[in-house]
Amino acid sequence: xxxxxxxxxxxxxxxxxxxxxxxxxxxxxxxxxxxxxxxxxxxxxxxxxxxxxxxxxxxxxxxxxxxxxxxxxxxxxxxxxxxxxxxxxxxxx
Amino acid sequence: xxxxxxxxxxxxxxxxxxxxxxxxxxxxxxxxxxxxxxxxxxxxxxxxxxxxxxxxxxxxxxxxxxxxxxxxxxxxxxxxxxxxxxxxxxxxxxxxxxxxxxxxxxxxxxxxxxxxxxxxxxxxxxxxxxxxxxxxxxxxxxxxxxxxxxxxxxxxxxxxxxxxxxxxxxxxxxxxxxxxxxxxxxxxxxxxxxxxxxxxxxxxxxxxxxxxxxxxxxxxxxxxxxxxxxxxxxxxxxxxxxxxxxxxxxxxxxxxxxxxxxxxxxxxxxxxxxxxxxxxxxxxxxxxxxxxxxxxxxxxxxxxxxxxxxxxxxxxxxxxxxxxxxxxxxxxxxxxxxxxxxxxxxxxxxxxxxxxxxxxxxxxxxxx
Numbered sequence: 001x002x003x004x005x006x007x008x009x010x011x012x013x014x015x016x017x018x019x020x021x022x023x024x025x026x027x028x029x030x031x032x033x034x035x036x037x038x039x040x041x042x043x044x045x046x047x048x049x050x051x052x053x054x055x056x057x058x059x060x061x062x063x064x065x066x067x068x069x070x071x072x073x074x075x076x077x078x079x080x081x082x083x084x085x086x087x088x089x090x091x092x093x
Numbered sequence: 094x095x096x097x098x099x100x101x102x103x104x105x106x107x108x109x110x111x112x113x114x115x116x117x118x119x120x121x122x123x124x125x126x127x128x129x130x131x132x133x134x135x136x137x138x139x140x141x142x143x144x145x146x147x148x149x150x151x152x153x154x155x156x157x158x159x160x161x162x163x164x165x166x167x168x169x170x171x172x173x174x175x176x177x178x179x180x181x182x183x184x185x186x187x188x189x190x191x192x193x194x195x196x197x198x199x200x201x202x203x204x205x206x207x208x209x210x211x212x213x214x215x216x217x218x219x220x221x222x223x224x225x226x227x228x229x230x231x232x233x234x235x236x237x238x239x240x241x242x243x244x245x246x247x248x249x250x251x252x253x254x255x256x257x258x259x260x261x262x263x264x265x266x267x268x269x270x271x272x273x274x275x276x277x278x279x280x281x282x283x284x285x286x287x288x289x290x291x292x293x294x295x296x297x298x299x300x301x302x303x304x305x306x307x308x309x310x311x312x313x314x315x316x317x318x319x320x321x322x323x324x325x326x327x328x329x330x331x332x333x334x335x336x337x338x339x340x341x342x343x344x345x346x347x348x349x350x351x352x353x354x355x356x357x358x359x360x361x362x363x364x365x366x367x368x369x370x371x372x373x374x375x376x377x378x379x380x381x382x383x384x385x386x387x388x389x390x391x392x393x394x395x396x397x398x399x400x401x402x403x404x405x406x407x408x409x410x411x412x413x414x415x416x417x418x419x420x421x422x423x424x425x426x427x428x429x430x431x432x433x434x435x436x437x438x439x440x441x442x443x444x445x446x447x448x449x450x451x452x453x454x455x456x457x458x459x460x461x
Binding site: 020021037039040066067068089090091092 | 210211212216217218219220221274275276278279280281350384
């Protein structure tokens with residue numbers, strides 16, 4: 001019950017709030033669903049995959065549902081699938 | 094303190110073991126032996142963390158100890174509530190023809206450790222933050238809910254069943270100003286953890302008076318809970334401690350997300366030399382945050398600077414009998430010796446101990 005111990009806890013406890021979250025997946029179409037509610041536009045990284053050629057993938061839009069960013073629309077060329085990573089602040093949907 | 098008052102030993106101890114209901118505790122007679130409390134101690138802290146330990150002698154020839162001890166336990170002494178808490182651990186020794194059973198209980202804050210995953214205020218985002226939602230609103234939302242069935246709040250009976258009493262500490266600081274993201278994002282955490290984080294930001298504390306079946310919240314530096322008095326004749330073994338090592342001359346705070354820093358004290362933007370003048374030590378306390386707005390870091394540093402100074406000046410004393418006030422955590426009192434030297438303190442914690450031959454309370458306080 002030492003106050004001093006409590007003070008030391010107070011000082012050493014990191015007051016963590018709003019940590020950045022990362023979600024990821026693989027998509028074969030043009031619609032990514034994060035399964036996550038980001039409070040601001042997340043950063044999206046795309047890696048197009050194909051056995052041959054030089055596939056490309058770009059983000060067309062970051063899409064909102066009920067005010068939160070919950071997915072993205074992408075455009076691909078020559079890719080059989082696209083690996084994606086979204087990073088931002090939010091909570092699970 | 095020249096003359097120590099002799100106090101009567103409490104004679105009646107009752108225990109309600111949660112769902113198992115009341116456990117009869119009495120000496121009984123040869124034909125009807127009953128359980129007897131051989132040792133009982135309980136206590137609480139203004140900064141959370143109350144507990145109790147009770148040892149019961151169970152003679153042979155009586156019914157098996159109830160095994161359905163879940164739920165809230167209650168300990169009463171001389172028909173007054175002394176401790177509410179949850180069963181935590183038990184230990185039994187076979188002694189002679191009976192059992193010596195020890196139960197450890199923990200405070201009710203445990204019940205608030207419920208899953209929480211949300212964004213406050215509801216429906217707002219970084220691009221559309223609320224212009225009215227304060228940190229107090231966020232604390233109130235988590236504790237009392239917003240009145241809807243979807244978000245009942247942790248104090249609601251349908252959640253933990255452990256209510257909140259007293260008044261909610263207030264601040265005009267807006268959530269959009271406090272956090273880098275302009276909203277309070279709580280990913281996969283618990284009510285208790287988030288309430289305690291927010292309490293730290295606001296400089297308030299969440300605790301339970303052991304005698305109350307409820308949780309309270311109060312300002313750590315200015316609790317405003319009133320004063321309590323005691324019988325001077327019951328005081329003994331007072332000690333005063335000051336620890337200069339935990340009185341920082343400067344508090345530095347860095348946000349791990351924004352990589353921005355602030356300092357308060359000797360090296361603050363506006364120097365405050367009080368702590369340095371007290372100790373002569375140019376020591377530094379360091380704390381880190383994530384996602385707190387740059388402008389608010391200095392306020393947090395100042396809170397820690399002030400609380401550290403108060404909390405490093407401790408009065409500890411023994412009081413004959415049980416605690417003088419059943420709700421004394423956070424309350425102020427005046428310590429005075431026979432020569433008239435006195436000081437004002439806030440009660441930060443106590444532990445009451447009852448045995449067959451003694452009853453006393455160890456009380457800890459920090460300077461007001």
